[in-house]
Amino acid sequence: MLDPIIQSLQALIQSIAGYALGTNEFYxxxxxxxxxxxxAARLLVGLFGSRRGILLTSLGVMLPVLLGALAYxxxxxxxxxKIQADWVQSSLPAGIFALIVLLATLVLTRRFFDMNGMMSVVILLLSLxxxxxxxxxxxxxxxxxxxxxxGMEQREQNLTEEIQSIHP
Structure with a gap:
């Protein structure tokens, strides 16, 4: 039951990162x-006058994105x-992601930051x-x-071949 959801999340993360999961480049x-x-979120929260710590700030900016990814x-x-329309496959998941991130920011994150909702959205956007x-x-x-x-490996291989051709 969770397998398709996990595969969808992995595909989303891999498409965003641009590298295969588990590679050094990805990490x-x-x-x-x-x-x-x-x-950036921690610095912006401190700049706008909230005295929240790094843990609450991190949770406050990560929670909307995680909820949005789960909704995606x-x-x-x-x-x-279930919906048979051409635009659905490309647009609906991204739209739901954006809507859930916005709603979670307005409802939850402002409580973590102890600020109004619009300031929380600004902090989230600037952090993004x-x-x-x-x-x-x-x-x-x-x-x-x-x-x-x-390039270095290719050059080393060329030098090795050249040396071997000179001294067989």
Whole structure:
């Protein structure tokens, strides 16, 4: 029963991260983006006058996204197959994700931050921007390092072949 939901969540995370689950690239990009997201949320909450700690701040920004991801998976597994329309498969899960994140932010996160709902939405959006920036920057670095290591391996192989051709 939980298998399709877990597979849908894994597909969502993998499509967002752009790397296969379990690889070093995935963990690097996902970790840096998550760290930037949580750090920005903590700094913004402190900047706007709330005295909440890092644990409550982290929970406050992660809970709406986790609830949205769960709603995305449930929609993709249960609602999309029952609705026979072309736009449903691409639009409905993403729309439900955005709606649940917004509602959870307005209802739950403002209690964690001890602020009004709109300020919580602003903090969540700015934190997401920082997280996305961390994702793109770390993705560029990971791709650069992968290309560099492949180039070095190719150069080493060419040198080895050249040395072997000179000294058989």
């Amino acid at each position: 690097t990009v996902f970790g840096i983006a998550l760290f930037g997201y949580l750090l 998976a449930l929609t993709e597994v249960y609602a999309v197959p 921007v920082v997280g996305v920036g961390g994702y793109f920057c770390s993705g560029v670095v990971v791709d650069f390092l992968n290309d560099s290591s492949e």
